[in-house]
Amino acid sequence: MVRANNQHYDLCIIGAGPGGFAGAMRAVDAGKRVCLIEKGEIGGTGVKWGALASKTMWELAKDYAVAAKKDRGYLAKDLQVDYQAVRSTVMQAVKEKQYQMFSQLQTYSPEAWPGPGSVVYKQGIGSFVTAKSIQITLDDGRKEIVSSDFFLVATGSSPKDFHHIPVDQDRILNSDGVLELKAFPKRLMIIGAGVTGCEYATIFSNFDQTQVYLVDHQQQVLPYEDDDIIKFVSANLSQNGVQIIHSAVLKDIIKKPDHLEVILTFSDGHVQVVEVDTVLISIGREPSLEKLNLEKAGIAPDEHGYLICDDNCCVKNHIYAAGDVTHRPALVNMAVMESRYAVKHMFQMNKYPLEYRNMSTVMFFYPAVAAVGLNEKACQRKKIPYRVASYANSLLSRAIAMRATTGFAKIIISDDEKQKILGMRAAGPQVSNTIMSIALLIDQNKGIKEVLKSMYPHPTMSEGIQECLRLHLDKSVYKPRAFPDLLSVKVWHPDKGYVS
Numbered sequence: 001m002v003r004a005n006n007q008h009y010d011l012c013i014i015g016a017g018p019g020g021f022a023g024a025m026r027a028v029d030a031g032k033r034v035c036l037i038e039k040g041e042i043g044g045t046g047v048k049w050g051a052l053a054s055k056t057m058w059e060l061a062k063d064y065a066v067a068a069k070k071d072r073g074y075l076a077k078d079l080q081v082d083y084q085a086v087r088s089t090v091m092q093a094v095k096e097k098q099y100q101m102f103s104q105l106q107t108y109s110p111e112a113w114p115g116p117g118s119v120v121y122k123q124g125i126g127s128f129v130t131a132k133s134i135q136i137t138l139d140d141g142r143k144e145i146v147s148s149d150f151f152l153v154a155t156g157s158s159p160k161d162f163h164h165i166p167v168d169q170d171r172i173l174n175s176d177g178v179l180e181l182k183a184f185p186k187r188l189m190i191i192g193a194g195v196t197g198c199e200y201a202t203i204f205s206n207f208d209q210t211q212v213y214l215v216d217h218q219q220q221v222l223p224y225e226d227d228d229i230i231k232f233v234s235a236n237l238s239q240n241g242v243q244i245i246h247s248a249v250l251k252d253i254i255k256k257p258d259h260l261e262v263i264l265t266f267s268d269g270h271v272q273v274v275e276v277d278t279v280l281i282s283i284g285r286e287p288s289l290e291k292l293n294l295e296k297a298g299i300a301p302d303e304h305g306y307l308i309c310d311d312n313c314c315v316k317n318h319i320y321a322a323g324d325v326t327h328r329p330a331l332v333n334m335a336v337m338e339s340r341y342a343v344k345h346m347f348q349m350n351k352y353p354l355e356y357r358n359m360s361t362v363m364f365f366y367p368a369v370a371a372v373g374l375n376e377k378a379c380q381r382k383k384i385p386y387r388v389a390s391y392a393n394s395l396l397s398r399a400i401a402m403r404a405t406t407g408f409a410k411i412i413i414s415d416d417e418k419q420k421i422l423g424m425r426a427a428g429p430q431v432s433n434t435i436m437s438i439a440l441l442i443d444q445n446k447g448i449k450e451v452l453k454s455m456y457p458h459p460t461m462s463e464g465i466q467e468c469l470r471l472h473l474d475k476s477v478y479k480p481r482a483f484p485d486l487l488s489v490k491v492w493h494p495d496k497g498y499v500s
Contacts, residue, residue, distance in 0.1 A: 009146060017154060019335030024036045025108075083181060165250070178200070178280065188276060199364050201237055206240065236367070262275075297319055306327045307321040329361075355443065358372060368428070401459060408464075409465055419472065472489065
């Protein structure tokens with residue numbers, strides 16, 4: 001039975017992941033009444049199955065790998081790890097964040113919050129009835145209809161699967177099923193060598209309980225990145241015991257009582273069968289729009305299944321979209337930024353345009369890799385003359401003290417008198433923190449001479465950024481002539497390539 005109880009809101013948000021939640025709270029800041037609808041668990045994929053859960057596993061795996069090292073003056077005896085105990089710790093982290101979000105929603109509910117603006121949280125499936133109304137099928141089966149001045153679609157995405165190979169979340173998993181494992185598999189094959197595939201290869205190899213095979217359908221992992229990053233990531237995965245299989249495509253998986261037989265085909269025509277215990281499918285994600293009845297609102301996804309938005313995250317008229325349901329990268333920080341911006345545009349609160357060039361990302365490998373702005377491949381594709389300097393972590397006192405000297409900082413600037421910072425790639429300890437300083441400088445459109453006025457703390461990994469910038473001006477403390485394998489500066493021009 002449908003109950004139409006004349007619930008009208010300033011904004012209705014479908015999806016209570018990090019993006020939808022952030023958008024709801026930005027609307028509350030503006031004194032608006034919000035209805036927030038979530039069909040699954042609060043926090044969505046970004047909390048339970050995605051970023052928070054996987055990065056908690058990554059932190060635990062990193063700690064285990066460090067504890068198992070034998071080159072630090074100590075030796076941990078009888079070091080043991082149990083998958084169910086790891087899972088319990090991950091779920092504790094997930095619940096902690098979920099209850100933080102739920103507590104805030106309850107704090108700003110109409111019953112508890114006396115000030116302007118409020119959030120009504122509804123657990124159920126939302127679908128358009130008209131362009132101005134949503135039907136919510138609640139968890140108890142009841143249905144009700146709400147109307148709103150504006151709508152924000154932030155329903156996220158789900159793992160993409162092979163149509164001919166069903167995922168059972170038992171022996172054949174996608175990322176949503178990793179926490180359903182009962183124990184560490186002895187042999188794990190990961191299909192897909194993108195960021196997520198490489199991250200899970202890192203996690204399971206760090207725990208050192210699993211032989212990991214990483215299947216890449218191309219000749220290199222992370223093919224969109226520069227060659228130095230690709231080589232760095234591949235070398236560290238291999239050193240960690242991961243067997244990378246390049247130029248291979250999954251043909252079939254044959255289930256046997258005590259193992260799986262994975263059939264791989266290669267670009268040269270030969271076929272290889274590999275015996276493993278578990279397969280993790282990691283071939284990307286696809287937007288979750290199937291239950292929204294978008295046609296009732298007069299909108300439709302494109303041929304790839306995504307919603308097309310304008311520069312203000314608007315799909316059509318009063319309907320907006322943010323995060324994974326758009327063509328932009330499936331990142332939590334992207335969903336949060338777009339959701340907040342969309343809400344500000346709805347209620348005419350914007351002061352600045354939405355900016356993507358300073359978008360920073362972190363790839364949680366071992367060690368981690370961080371990126372912001374353009375890389376060399378992007379500069380060359382855009383025919384932008386540039387200078388690139390690279391500074392190895394092994395020259396940094398903090399990295400030496402941490403006994404973690406692998407990695408580098410690489411900063412790209414325009415090859416002109418302005419010397420604007422175009423992008424950075426960094427690999428090694430603490431890059432998730434140091435990358436943000438370059439993101440801020442890109443956002444402020446700064447040249448490197450202005451940046452070097454600041455004093456960097458010692459000993460820190462951030463000094464690598466300072467010295468990398470100094471390299472561009474031939475003013476670094478350590479010189480490429482003394483350390484040609486650790487320091488470098490190169491110049492590239494569209495008509496000449498790399499020039500001296």
